[in-house]
Structure formats: C-alpha cells, structure tokens
Amino acid sequence: MNVIDYFDRARIINMASRKDRRLETEEEFARNGFRIDDEKTGFFKAITVSEGKGFPSIGVRGCFLSHLGVLEEAMRVNAKNVLVMEDDIQFSKAIAEHGRKAVESLQGMEWDVLYFGHPFDVDSNSPGWKQVDRPIHLTHFYAINARCFETLRDFLVLVKERPPGHPDGGSMHFDAALNTLIHKNKDIAAYYFTWNLGYQRPSRTDLHDLSILDRLMFLRPLMDMLRRVKAKRLRVTR
Structure with missing residues (x-):
C-alpha cells in the first residue's frame, strides 16, 4: 500500500490556467x-475569484x-x-519506503489531521508520527479524516465571512486557518510524519505579486526552465 492509494480519496488542487503545473504533477506521480x-x-479544479473580500x-x-x-x-x-495536495507537490526520494511505513502505522491510530509535508528539520532516523505542537505553515500535502470533516468545514465557513484580525479567526491563508482550528x-488529533515526505516544487506563484522576472513575459520561459533544473536537482538531495 502506498501513501496515495491508502486514502479513500486523493485530490490535487490545480488552476485551469496552470497547465504547466498539472503536467509537472502528472510527471511527478x-x-x-x-x-x-x-x-x-x-x-x-481550483476556484478562481475576482475579489479578495478581506483576504490578503x-x-x-x-x-x-x-x-x-x-x-x-x-x-x-x-x-x-481525503488526501489533499497542491499542484506544486514534489515527493521525497524516500516516499516509497517511508510512505508505506507512514500509512501502515496509522492502523489503529485515531487521527483527524495528518501532515505528510512540513517545514520542520527533525531527527528522521526513526520515522514516525508526532503530535503537532507548533504551527505548520504549509498545506501542500495533508489529509483529513471524516470524523473531522464537519468541524473543519463549519470553522472554514465562519472564517471566510469574518473580517481580518477577528479574535476567533478572520479571513486568512488556508494553512493559518487550519493551524488556528488545531490550536483552539x-x-x-493532529500529527506530522517526522520524515518529510513531500515538498513544494519550485514554481511560479499564484498567491502573491510576481517578481519582475516573472512579470516580464520574454523572461518567463527562462525562469520556468531554471525552476525545472532546480526541481531536478532537489529530487536527488531530499
């Protein structure tokens, strides 16, 4: 059993306009x-909007x-x-071995949220699940258990309608909202696997303002090529 097939459903969020990311993700799989x-x-199919309505x-x-x-x-x-990924997912070179260990160790374990990808530099000599004890500012590779579906859905619905800075959690990045719910x-039961099983592949952002190099259309192919070279190198090292 691999880490993808273990889950009842797996979804990769992708904007229709980012065919480049979709293709790279298909290649990664x-x-x-x-x-x-x-x-x-x-x-x-990612949801696109024309207004921020309080979000960054x-x-x-x-x-x-x-x-x-x-x-x-x-x-x-x-x-x-459901296992959720974003379309810049890049799997660890140890995904086969440690991904299998990760899902096998879920047998009999009660969980609500699982992070397979995270920013932590932890001792991974003995890969295993560790309870989330600090914010995880990434949601490119995580899972939600059905017993938490309604709680999370209801919280997100409230968050998206609240103004920024609301004491109970107002409009914010999704990863921040998930962290807020876990903290509150x-x-x-939220856990992360100590061996980081997935990273964000170098890719042009859709969340923030683009750099001058990405805004200049004649330079964009060069930037995309450099990112592909970087991604190829990272597949060897992590």
Whole structure:
C-alpha cells in the first residue's frame, strides 16, 4: 500500500490556467509509480475569484475556497478520509519506503489531521508520527479524516465571512486557518510524519505579486526552465 492509494480519496488542487503545473504533477506521480485515475485520485479544479473580500489577495482567497471545496466534495460522497495536495507537490526520494511505513502505522491510530509535508528539520532516523505542537505553515500535502470533516468545514465557513484580525479567526491563508482550528480545539488529533515526505516544487506563484522576472513575459520561459533544473536537482538531495 502506498501513501496515495491508502486514502479513500486523493485530490490535487490545480488552476485551469496552470497547465504547466498539472503536467509537472502528472510527471511527478508517474515518476514515483502513483496513478491518477480521475476518480479515487484526481485533480480538483481550483476556484478562481475576482475579489479578495478581506483576504490578503485574490489568490489567497481562491486557494482557501479550493481547499474548502475539496473538503465539501469529500463530504458529499461520504468519503472516509481525503488526501489533499497542491499542484506544486514534489515527493521525497524516500516516499516509497517511508510512505508505506507512514500509512501502515496509522492502523489503529485515531487521527483527524495528518501532515505528510512540513517545514520542520527533525531527527528522521526513526520515522514516525508526532503530535503537532507548533504551527505548520504549509498545506501542500495533508489529509483529513471524516470524523473531522464537519468541524473543519463549519470553522472554514465562519472564517471566510469574518473580517481580518477577528479574535476567533478572520479571513486568512488556508494553512493559518487550519493551524488556528488545531490550536483552539484541543480535541483535534493532529500529527506530522517526522520524515518529510513531500515538498513544494519550485514554481511560479499564484498567491502573491510576481517578481519582475516573472512579470516580464520574454523572461518567463527562462525562469520556468531554471525552476525545472532546480526541481531536478532537489529530487536527488531530499
């Protein structure tokens, strides 16, 4: 059993305009022997918006609504759990060995939120699940269990309607909202796998203002090529 097939559903959030990211993700899955069948494992068409409505940017709001949309889709089909990825996912070179260990060790374990990708530099000599004890500012590779679906959905619906800075959590990045819920609700069992199983692939952002190099259309192909070279190098080292 691999880390993708273990889950009832797996969704990769992708904007229709980012065919480059979709293609690179398809290549990443194929490279690691993972299958995309458009049913159990498939792409989720990211939600695009024209207004920020209190969020830091229109991209941040669209990302928030897309993660919420994946959750609502899983609820509609009565999924037991859902694995969520963003379309810049790059798997660790140890994904086969340690991904199998990660899902095997979930047998009999009660969980609500799992982070397979995170920014922590931890001792990974003995890979295993560790309870989340600090904010994790990434949601490119995580899972939600059905027993937490409604709680998370209801919280996100409230957050998106609240103004920024609201004491109970106002409009914010999706990863910040998930962190806020975990921090506020001590009943939620949230864990991260100590061996980081997935990273964010170097890619042009859709959440923030672009750098001058990405804004200049004649330089964009060069920047994309340099990112592909960097991604190829990172696949060897991490």
